[in-house]
Amino acid sequence: MLLKLSLTSMRKLAKDYLVLLFGLTISISIFYMFETLAQNKVFLEANSLISSIVFVFHVGTFILGIITVFYIFYATSFLLSLRQRELGMYMTLGAKKRKITQLMFMETFFVGLTALIIGIVLGVGLSYGIAELLMWQLDFQGGGFQPLYSSSLLITVLFYVALFFLTSIVNAWRVGRKSVLSLLHSGQQQDQIKTSGLRTFFGVLLSVILIAVGYYAMVHIAELMQFGIILATATIIPGTYLIFISLLPFLVKRLKQNRNLNETGINSFTLGQLRFRMLNLMMVLGTVAMLIALGLGAMTAGTSFYHNIGIQASMFHANDVVLYEPNETEKQTLATMDVTEEENYRYKYNEEGVYFLKTDLEAAPPEVMAFEEGSEGFSPTTPEAKLSADEYALYGEEGVTELPGNWWTAVSTELGAGAMFGNRSIFVYGESSYQEVDGEEQHVTLAKLNDFTAHLPELEKLDASQKSLAETYTGNQVEQLGGKYSNYVALKGFASGTIFMGVFLGIAFLMMMASVLMFKLLSSAGADVHRYNMLRKIGVRKTLLVRSIYRELFLLFLFPAIVGIVHVIVGMQMFSFIIIEPYTKIWIPLTLFFVIYGIYYFITVQMYKRIVLPKQF
Numbered sequence: 001m002l003l004k005l006s007l008t009s010m011r012k013l014a015k016d017y018l019v020l021l022f023g024l025t026i027s028i029s030i031f032y033m034f035e036t037l038a039q040n041k042v043f044l045e046a047n048s049l050i051s052s053i054v055f056v057f058h059v060g061t062f063i064l065g066i067i068t069v070f071y072i073f074y075a076t077s078f079l080l081s082l083r084q085r086e087l088g089m090y091m092t093l094g095a096k097k098r099k100i101t102q103l104m105f106m107e108t109f110f111v112g113l114t115a116l117i118i119g120i121v122l123g124v125g126l127s128y129g130i131a132e133l134l135m136w137q138l139d140f141q142g143g144g145f146q147p148l149y150s151s152s153l154l155i156t157v158l159f160y161v162a163l164f165f166l167t168s169i170v171n172a173w174r175v176g177r178k179s180v181l182s183l184l185h186s187g188q189q190q191d192q193i194k195t196s197g198l199r200t201f202f203g204v205l206l207s208v209i210l211i212a213v214g215y216y217a218m219v220h221i222a223e224l225m226q227f228g229i230i231l232a233t234a235t236i237i238p239g240t241y242l243i244f245i246s247l248l249p250f251l252v253k254r255l256k257q258n259r260n261l262n263e264t265g266i267n268s269f270t271l272g273q274l275r276f277r278m279l280n281l282m283m284v285l286g287t288v289a290m291l292i293a294l295g296l297g298a299m300t301a302g303t304s305f306y307h308n309i310g311i312q313a314s315m316f317h318a319n320d321v322v323l324y325e326p327n328e329t330e331k332q333t334l335a336t337m338d339v340t341e342e343e344n345y346r347y348k349y350n351e352e353g354v355y356f357l358k359t360d361l362e363a364a365p366p367e368v369m370a371f372e373e374g375s376e377g378f379s380p381t382t383p384e385a386k387l388s389a390d391e392y393a394l395y396g397e398e399g400v401t402e403l404p405g406n407w408w409t410a411v412s413t414e415l416g417a418g419a420m421f422g423n424r425s426i427f428v429y430g431e432s433s434y435q436e437v438d439g440e441e442q443h444v445t446l447a448k449l450n451d452f453t454a455h456l457p458e459l460e461k462l463d464a465s466q467k468s469l470a471e472t473y474t475g476n477q478v479e480q481l482g483g484k485y486s487n488y489v490a491l492k493g494f495a496s497g498t499i500f501m502g503v504f505l506g507i508a509f510l511m512m513m514a515s516v517l518m519f520k521l522l523s524s525a526g527a528d529v530h531r532y533n534m535l536r537k538i539g540v541r542k543t544l545l546v547r548s549i550y551r552e553l554f555l556l557f558l559f560p561a562i563v564g565i566v567h568v569i570v571g572m573q574m575f576s577f578i579i580i581e582p583y584t585k586i587w588i589p590l591t592l593f594f595v596i597y598g599i600y601y602f603i604t605v606q607m608y609k610r611i612v613l614p615k616q617f
Contacts, residue, residue, distance in 0.1 A: 028119025203246025292564030295509030302502020
């Protein structure tokens with residue numbers, strides 16, 4: 001009998017359960033995907049580049065798990081609120097509380113298990129697709145990846161089964177402690193709002209001060225460092241809640257006092273509905289605003305970091321290509337590239353060391369990236385100091401002058417002599433000393449490209465051939481040459497992990513948080529039914545009521561969105577000391593946010609209309 005009642009009620013509330021099911025499925029699939037990417041041992045051992053970003057996915061799993069706990073408790077409490085009158089009727093007709101609590105336990109646990117099965121199936125496919133995408137992004141072919149991984153499956157099942165079991169017990173307990181009358185008259189409470197007086201004034205003032213302090217800390221994070229993060233967290237969170245506790249009800253009250261606005265159409269009813277909801281919604285709106293900032297911020301930071309790879313790689317290297325002993329293949333490859341500047345420098349190599357010709361370096365000094373006091377970062381400059389001595393050493397050999405300032409950077413970083421020759425001593429000699437060196441003369445080519453990222457395939461080939469040459473010089477395997485391309489590959493590896501984590505976490509957060517707002521709005525819709533019935537009875541047209549619903553819910557979705565977006569825009573300044581252009585392509589995450597948020601707004605309006613509008617419409 002209980003099973004039959006449970007299936008009947010779930011079929012009746014199928015649309016409401018589908019929204020919860022969808023949000024849970026997305027959460028489970030992303031949770032499983034992160035765990036699978038982080039735990040595939042064979043795959044990680046075979047690919048050091050992937051293993052270096054594993055912690056990114058573990059962090060994503062941890063954050064997603066915390067948010068999921070919040071989401072599932074809130075979402076299931078909404079479904080409970082929809083069932084309270086029905087459960088009260090069952091108890092009126094003689095059903096025992098023990099049976100009612102069993103009914104709620106069965107329904108909650110069944111929905112959770114259904115979401116778990118679908119989520120794992122989706123997560124397996126998502127894991128395979130994302131792993132392939134990661135390998136494509138990082139330009140390698142990895143082996144050993146298993147999309148269906150036993151330890152990831154076990155962790156996902158244990159976490160979510162425990163969560164669903166706990167949620168089911170809590171829901172059953174909440175029903176069991178309510179009286180029949182409280183269940184039958186659920187939702188018939190009245191909100192009382194104080195929007196005037198000293199309390200409101202000081203609340204508004206404090207919210208502005210806290211937000212201003214938090215924004216200052218984020219903008220000046222480079223100077224404040226860890227203290228800035230703590231200060232921003234300690235001020236922005238309470239400041240955000242105070243906006244919705246004090247400022248928002250006050251603004252709504254002022255709008256209602258505007259006679260021209262209030263007396264147009266049924267705006268008086270719409271604004272009255274907003275005021276009526278404020279006390280019940282202010283904490284939820286503050287939470288949604290913070291989680292919008294978290295989700296959108298994750299997507300924006302990941303996207304920005306990924307699209308700043310080229311800029312980041314250029315921070316320490318003014319030149320794009322370094323070719324020692326270029327062969328014909330390398331020369332042909334370089335000829336196909338859009339080269340803007342090219343210089344050649346002679347050197348000799350023997351068992352004692354490497355010797356660069358000073359006159360070549362002085363005739364065309366290699367441009368270097370240098371940090372100047374008072375500037376915002378590194379900028380290209382040319383070594384100006386004259387090399388007056390006849391002999392110089394890169395690492396200060398005994399009896400030999402060490403290369404000064406930017407000349408040291410030019411030989412070590414721009415020419416990449418340290419990485420190319422390993423532990424060999426490196427010298428810069430004048431013409432007379434250079435001619436006395438016993439060794440075959442070679443040359444190194446230094447080049448700049450019009451667009452570094454437009455020639456990545458060619459740069460990959462040149463990098464591979466130069467590594468082979470470096471191994472003949474050093475006698476050891478060379479992992480990286482330390483040039484601009486090597487920096488680009490390393491940054492791309494880390495950024496690929498962060499963008500995937502950021503985008504998928506952002507999507508999961510936004511979907512769950514939009515669901516929370518939707519659930520909260522719909523849970524109080526039952527109390528609005530009689531108001532819409534009364535308006536219909538006195539002759540208000542359906543089009544006006546529908547328009548009122550659209551406007552009211554639009555404002556309730558709009559308020560936290562504005563606050564969350566402003567937090568993100570200012571908060572991106574926190575990354576300005578590691579990301580050159582933090583707002584690069586910010587339109588991508590913003591567009592994705594508006595699409596997800598807009599879909600949930602439209603679903604909420606349709607479900608709300610189905611609940612509150614008179615059926616004879």
